[in-house]
Amino acid sequence: MRNLLAQVGASLGFLVFLMLITRQIIFPEPPKLPLSQTIEAQSNIIAMTFTNDGLQLISASGNTPVKLWNWTTKRNTTIFDDRSSNALSISVSRDGAYVATGHGNFQESKNLQETDIKIWDRKTGQLLKTLKGHTAPVRAVAFSPDGSRIVSGGQDKLIKVWDVNTGKLLQNIPAHTDHITSISFSNNGKFFASASDDKTIKLWDSNSLKLLNILEGHRGQVLSVAFSSNDRVLVSGSGEDRFDQNIQENSVKVWDLKTGTVQHTLTGNAGWVWSVGVSHNNKYVASAGYDGTVRVWNLISGELVGIGTEHSKQVYTVKFSPDDQLLVSGSDDGRLRLWKIQP
Structure with a gap:
């Protein structure tokens, strides 16, 4: 028995x-992304950008000071101490001289709105100019590659073009039918893309400011756009239909800019894709997810390379390091996490 x-x-x-x-x-x-390092930022990370020389990372953290991080030591120095404003977006000029921050919050209440753009001296931390003109939170700011202009997008559905030296408004474009969420310049500076909650991406001529193309295909709000370094591909991240929450797309799309067609639709996120990034060598695309994950795919094949799950709250932003060895993610959990990327 x-x-x-x-x-x-x-x-x-x-x-x-x-x-x-x-x-x-x-x-x-x-597959899991190998975690290389965790940095205690001590505040939520809403947006971040590298200086063009790759020596510093600049992060925006809501109404706490914007911080500059020495990329060699991974230590930070507070440079823009303006606790009266809530930074939603950030950009640094290509020469590293100036930093622009777009301000506001995600609430719809008009009593809580901030609508300014601020230009800072990166080295001294001095506030140089405050640009007023938007009537709703500024979700996107981007320096033109030559550093002469700032293009901004807001929840007022407008694109505004500003002169950096004078702070004057050069152009006001009624660009979208819903909130503008992201703006990105091509690396050659010839055009820029704007993303919107109206589910579209629009491509604009940087000089004439004429509309060149409309990329349609997302079923949810488009929350982020980024160009590949060779300007052949545009990557976008989406969320839900703002008026029908039963439609949850939460995907990344890879667009061929020559044809305007979708090469890949990358799925798996269980929440909005707040931010996307393309590695400098054009091998990988990354996403920051409201589900608390970081994901990396092969840009050419669309194959999933790995998932990072160590953040405890939603991830708002991702950036590849200048040498493409690491992916940096910023989260509402107050941490920067550095993930190893295979060459």
């Missing part, structure tokens, strides 16, 4: 083992 029970037990054990192996083959566990 004991021998029979032992045989049955062994058979059941083998069956369970076989089922586990079969499940792993049919439903394999997604």
